[in-house]
Amino acid sequence: MELASAILYIAGALMLGLGAVGAAIGVGILGGKFLEGAARQPELIPMLRTQFFIVMGLVDAVPMIGVGLGMYVLFAVA
Amino acid sequence: MLKNSRSTRGHTQVVRQKTLLNIVYQLIAIGAIALLVSLKSWEWGYSALLGGLIYLIPYAYAANRILIDAAHTTAEQSANRTLADLYIGQIWKMVIGALLFALVFVLVKPLSPFSLFGTYIAVQALGWYLQMRADKRFIKL
Numbered sequence: 001m002e003l004a005s006a007i008l009y010i011a012g013a014l015m016l017g018l019g020a021v022g023a024a025i026g027v028g029i030l031g032g033k034f035l036e037g038a039a040r041q042p043e044l045i046p047m048l049r050t051q052f053f054i055v056m057g058l059v060d061a062v063p064m065i066g067v068g069l070g071m072y073v074l075f076a077v078a
Numbered sequence: 079m080l081k082n083s084r085s086t087r088g089h090t091q092v093v094r095q096k097t098l099l100n101i102v103y104q105l106i107a108i109g110a111i112a113l114l115v116s117l118k119s120w121e122w123g124y125s126a127l128l129g130g131l132i133y134l135i136p137y138a139y140a141a142n143r144i145l146i147d148a149a150h151t152t153a154e155q156s157a158n159r160t161l162a163d164l165y166i167g168q169i170w171k172m173v174i175g176a177l178l179f180a181l182v183f184v185l186v187k188p189l190s191p192f193s194l195f196g197t198y199i200a201v202q203a204l205g206w207y208l209q210m211r212a213d214k215r216f217i218k219l
Contacts, residue, residue, distance in 0.1 A: 027168065031161055038157030045160055050093040052164055053144045054209055057137070060172065061202050067172075068132070068179045068198065072191055075183035 005078050012073035019066030026059035094145045096212040101138055103208055104201050108134065111197050125190040129197035132178045137205070140171035 030052065037048050108130030116123025144167045182189070 023172075027165075031165065034161055034164070035157055038160070042157065045157060049160060049164065050145060053141065054093075056140075056164075056168055057205065057209070060168070061206075064133075064172065064175055065195070065199060065202075067176050068195060071176065071179040071183055072195075075180060076189065076191070 008073055008078040012070045012078065015066045015070035015073065019063035019070070022066075023060055023063035026063075027056070030055055030059060097141045097145060100205060100208045100212065101134065101141065104130070104134055104137075104204055107204050108197065108201055111200065115193055115197075119190075121188055122190045122193040124186075125193035126197040128182050128186065128189075129194035130201045132175065132182065132194075133198050133201050133205075135178065136171040136174040139174060140167050143167045143170070 034048055034052050038045050108127060111130065112123050112127040115126045144164060182194070
């Protein structure tokens, strides 16, 4: 029983950790592209800002599902 | 330069209106899904409602913070400061989302995970669809 719950904790931690890695890579690339665009055309910063928000919604979607599943495993199953 | 600034401000206003409309559509979808699955059982119904709200509350917070600030952003504002603002908004969105998940899993029992995550993913997919429908140029990115 203890081994099973330990494996569940590891599974939850992996889900949270790998989700964080994916989100960090996506958000890092997005931020870099935002700075590139802003450096080329500073007058477009307000427009880039809204585009950043839209794309961020796509980038953080799957990691947040992973976070939710991880939380479920940690708080409700284990 | 001034013309560009006005056009980007107009763009921000349009995006704000579209985002608000998307949030209203998503809220309606959450209610409809919750009603529909509550026919199966009461537990499924409130789980679906919670799943939808866990997605929508952080999204609405981030949209409000980022897009309202965007209306006041000037071209002179540095890109670094703008990016820092965006990241702070995004971090709060994730923190609120994780906190809501934890609160629901600790406080609400019994809970139907299929209904909760199903609604969470469905509302998210609806958000993507509405976003692409609202801004056809976005598909070409």
